[in-house]
Amino acid sequence: MIAPRWRKILKDLGANKSRTALVMITIAVSTVAIGFVSTLYIRLLGDMDRDFNSVNPHSAIIYTVAFPNDLLPSLAKVPGVGQLEGRSTTGGTTLRPDGKKVYVNVIAMPSPDKMKIDRLTPAESGGSMLLGEHQMLVEKSALAALPIKVGDMLEITLSDGTSRKLEIAGFVHDPSTIPYTFRGQATGYVTAKTLEWLDGTTDFNMVYLAVSEKKTDIEHVNAVASEVARKVENSGRQVFLTLVYEPGRHFAASITQALVLMMGVLGLLAVLLSAILVINTIDAVINQQVRQIGVMKAIGASAGQITIMYLMLVALYGFLALLIAIPVSFYGANIIAEGFAVYLNYRPGGFVLPPATIVLQVIVGLGIPILATLVPVMRSARITVREAITSYGLGGGDFGRGWFDRLLEHVRGLPRPLLLSLRNTFRRKGRLLRTLIALSLSGTIFIAVFNLRASMGITIDEVLGYYLSDVNVVFNRMYRSDRIVPLAMSIPGVEQVEAWGSTIGNIPSQDGKTDIQLSITAPPADSTLINPTLTAGRWLIPEDDNAIVIGNHLTKVRPDLKVGDEIEVKIDNKEFNFTIVGIFRMAGNNPFPPVFVKYDYLVSRLGATDKLSAIRIVTSQHDEAFQERIGDQLEQVFIANDIDVQQTETGAYIKQLNTSSTDILVNFLLLMAAFIAIVGGFGLASTMSLNVIERIREIGVMRAIGASSLSIQGLVLVEGILVGIISWLLGALFAIPVGQLLSQIVGIAIFQSPLTFVFSWDGFLVWLVLIMIISALASGLPARTASRLTVREVLSYE
Numbered sequence: 001m002i003a004p005r006w007r008k009i010l011k012d013l014g015a016n017k018s019r020t021a022l023v024m025i026t027i028a029v030s031t032v033a034i035g036f037v038s039t040l041y042i043r044l045l046g047d048m049d050r051d052f053n054s055v056n057p058h059s060a061i062i063y064t065v066a067f068p069n070d071l072l073p074s075l076a077k078v079p080g081v082g083q084l085e086g087r088s089t090t091g092g093t094t095l096r097p098d099g100k101k102v103y104v105n106v107i108a109m110p111s112p113d114k115m116k117i118d119r120l121t122p123a124e125s126g127g128s129m130l131l132g133e134h135q136m137l138v139e140k141s142a143l144a145a146l147p148i149k150v151g152d153m154l155e156i157t158l159s160d161g162t163s164r165k166l167e168i169a170g171f172v173h174d175p176s177t178i179p180y181t182f183r184g185q186a187t188g189y190v191t192a193k194t195l196e197w198l199d200g201t202t203d204f205n206m207v208y209l210a211v212s213e214k215k216t217d218i219e220h221v222n223a224v225a226s227e228v229a230r231k232v233e234n235s236g237r238q239v240f241l242t243l244v245y246e247p248g249r250h251f252a253a254s255i256t257q258a259l260v261l262m263m264g265v266l267g268l269l270a271v272l273l274s275a276i277l278v279i280n281t282i283d284a285v286i287n288q289q290v291r292q293i294g295v296m297k298a299i300g301a302s303a304g305q306i307t308i309m310y311l312m313l314v315a316l317y318g319f320l321a322l323l324i325a326i327p328v329s330f331y332g333a334n335i336i337a338e339g340f341a342v343y344l345n346y347r348p349g350g351f352v353l354p355p356a357t358i359v360l361q362v363i364v365g366l367g368i369p370i371l372a373t374l375v376p377v378m379r380s381a382r383i384t385v386r387e388a389i390t391s392y393g394l395g396g397g398d399f400g401r402g403w404f405d406r407l408l409e410h411v412r413g414l415p416r417p418l419l420l421s422l423r424n425t426f427r428r429k430g431r432l433l434r435t436l437i438a439l440s441l442s443g444t445i446f447i448a449v450f451n452l453r454a455s456m457g458i459t460i461d462e463v464l465g466y467y468l469s470d471v472n473v474v475f476n477r478m479y480r481s482d483r484i485v486p487l488a489m490s491i492p493g494v495e496q497v498e499a500w501g502s503t504i505g506n507i508p509s510q511d512g513k514t515d516i517q518l519s520i521t522a523p524p525a526d527s528t529l530i531n532p533t534l535t536a537g538r539w540l541i542p543e544d545d546n547a548i549v550i551g552n553h554l555t556k557v558r559p560d561l562k563v564g565d566e567i568e569v570k571i572d573n574k575e576f577n578f579t580i581v582g583i584f585r586m587a588g589n590n591p592f593p594p595v596f597v598k599y600d601y602l603v604s605r606l607g608a609t610d611k612l613s614a615i616r617i618v619t620s621q622h623d624e625a626f627q628e629r630i631g632d633q634l635e636q637v638f639i640a641n642d643i644d645v646q647q648t649e650t651g652a653y654i655k656q657l658n659t660s661s662t663d664i665l666v667n668f669l670l671l672m673a674a675f676i677a678i679v680g681g682f683g684l685a686s687t688m689s690l691n692v693i694e695r696i697r698e699i700g701v702m703r704a705i706g707a708s709s710l711s712i713q714g715l716v717l718v719e720g721i722l723v724g725i726i727s728w729l730l731g732a733l734f735a736i737p738v739g740q741l742l743s744q745i746v747g748i749a750i751f752q753s754p755l756t757f758v759f760s761w762d763g764f765l766v767w768l769v770l771i772m773i774i775s776a777l778a779s780g781l782p783a784r785t786a787s788r789l790t791v792r793e794v795l796s797y798e
Helices: 004-015 017-053 069-076 140-144 192-199 218-234 253-288 290-298 303-344 355-381 385-390 403-409 416-425 429-464 481-489 552-557 599-605 624-640 651-694 696-704 709-751 761-787 791-795
Strands: 060-067 081-095 101-108 135-139 153-158 163-173 185-190 204-211 239-243 471-480 494-508 515-522 533-537 547-551 566-571 574-585 594-597 611-619 645-650
Touching: 004 303, 017 253, 017 303, 017 355, 017 651, 060 218, 069 081, 069 204, 069 218, 081 192, 081 218, 101 153, 101 192, 135 140, 140 163, 140 185, 153 192, 163 185, 163 192, 185 192, 204 218, 218 239, 253 290, 253 303, 253 355, 253 429, 253 651, 253 709, 290 303, 290 355, 290 385, 303 355, 429 651, 429 709, 429 761, 471 481, 471 624, 471 651, 481 494, 481 611, 481 624, 494 599, 515 552, 515 566, 515 599, 547 552, 552 574, 594 599, 599 611, 611 624, 624 645, 624 651, 645 651, 651 709, 651 761, 709 761
Parallel strands: 101 185, 135 163, 515 594, 547 574
Antiparallel strands: 060 204, 060 239, 081 101, 081 153, 081 204, 135 185, 153 163, 471 611, 471 645, 494 515, 494 566, 494 611, 533 574, 547 594, 566 574
16 A cells, blocks of 8 residues: 555646646756767767777878888888888869769778778678779768769869779778768779879878877877978978878867767756756745645654655656656767768767766756755745644745835836736746746857857858958969969959969977978968958068968967067978068868968079969859859860869868858757757746646636636736746846857867857847747646636635
8 A cells, every 4th residue: 555645746746747747848858968968978989989090090191202112111110100101192083963073082002901000991891892903992971972883983084184984893981081071072092003094103102100109199199200201301202291180089079079068068057947947846836735734744744754755756757757868868869979970980889878878867867856956845844833834825925025026016007917917927036036047048058059150150251261262273383373374364254363372381399399380371462362360460461571470270389479570481491581470360170280471472482483383263253153163164274284283172162161060060059059948948837837826816816807818818928928038138148158158168179269259149039039939838828727717716726
């Protein structure tokens, strides 16, 4: 037989099913949020690191002129080198079914069973990795653009215009390469003989190395790579580039970690909001049962027994919420993790339910609600029998005693129903405050995420300010300007052409032990196709000679540099002195700090006066299709004139690359903001339901004197909307500092620079519309319940 106290708990649980459902769903939403984030964090970073490190990823890649195989043994003896391999590369373009070009990076590799670095595996279990002549293995992420299958012939057009057809021998998985979805290019693997057939390359032009220890220590990796590069140069060969980028980590590890951590913060806010709702509900239940508590104490119940009884009620709410939350968060997080694995090009490890997630969800679903309600439950359990019996229960309230209440009593000129709603709103100030906290936090996070999206938009625009052209063409070597520019201008639709230069340079690190490799870009001093964001000093002017403008990427590793300093830059083994005239900010992860110098000065010092290595073009139309058409025509003209084009990029393509990853981040943050908005909406619905219960007798009196159902519904709806509007204003106010904090955290984690904060009026207005809808929906059911009460029902209410 069930003990009386347990029967009471079960009766309280089922007596008001709508209240039980609200509390249960609210706890479940916050528990889902925590479980979702926890599982996603463990799966994403765990699967990513496991798959990435399983292939023995390269620590650095050194790009150099062609060298024979017999150079590798001496390079492998450099202290710190674990494994080392030589590889060769070339590239070309193929066509998608829609006619758009896809760049294919073709790499000649050792036999798959002999690969030591960036080892390949079949994309599907049992897939073939055998390679014959004129065959190619394709990295599986390219299937997002190329609907090809094993046995198909893929035609590739090389930079000199030559076309070759390669048979698809199979598909492979390579987590060490950036997938097509991020970089917009496919990767293929061929034998050395096939590469020679493609473009005549017979020697290696890349050195892949993996360090033997400290694989994630970028300073150590840089030191080892620099020593290997120095040994290559000592052999009489030029080193073009030494690439070291987040060694030992998947390329997307930083952005993924930032995303999940931000979602975790929002999940914790959802927990706080659900705790507030549970406090409101338990407080109302206890107030409603004050006389019952008095009776229980009169027949011998202790304060401890009463406390345990109500805490068990809270625990049951939490237990029911866990039954929903655990499976929902499990399936939701694992499905999203599988999608991320495809998008970020790593192998998923399979569905998991981490024990740590279960522990967190139990803490959130059971522990937090119990702790949140412990104080109000203990306070109510200590009430005396006399206080309980003489209490007026729910019909009470302390309205009219404070200065704010007296101020409201002096409000005149409004319709009586509106005045009544206004005063009823502030009747239970403690409950109102908790509800406002919940809704305001919802609004704060929602608007702050919109602020973050707007700030990211400004940051992306700042990045695009360095690429104001419609088409950019980079050449494999320098050409005379008077040859290239007329050819470009001969194409209909080309309105402006600027000659740009670029090269690679090195400056010493702050401790002088290693070199920092710089990406040097040289625009004309009067260029109209660049709009930098300066943080100090000025931009380049025509009167400059040895002036240089450095950026935030360089000051991060050389914080000692400032405007007015002179720095020594080594270019092509020659040392040049430059004076820093300005510092710019450019968002993004760049392994080589970008700097800008004047075009005329750079080419003159390199002995290449009137020559260029790149051009930037403005077209008469600026849409994506027109830009691509002009880019294709430029390549055809240059190929016909024996000009070696390395790369052609449109402005639309550059914009897409810069916005693809940030869109995912913002969408997931909006998802978490939606979680919080749902919790806030349930909180308001619960508050309005409790308010209606408290005023049942008041509603009965109004019904007795002729108040219509519509009038009573209006009172409740107006009260809910008033609470919503107040929370909207508070949320917008707090969204400013929270948005600034988000911009700082996300900017530094993803872009290496704080975002330019912008207040989003779109988010401000969208949340106003949403909070009005949420308020109306949250008040709708209580309003309908209130309007359907009869005079007989309210008079018999106890």
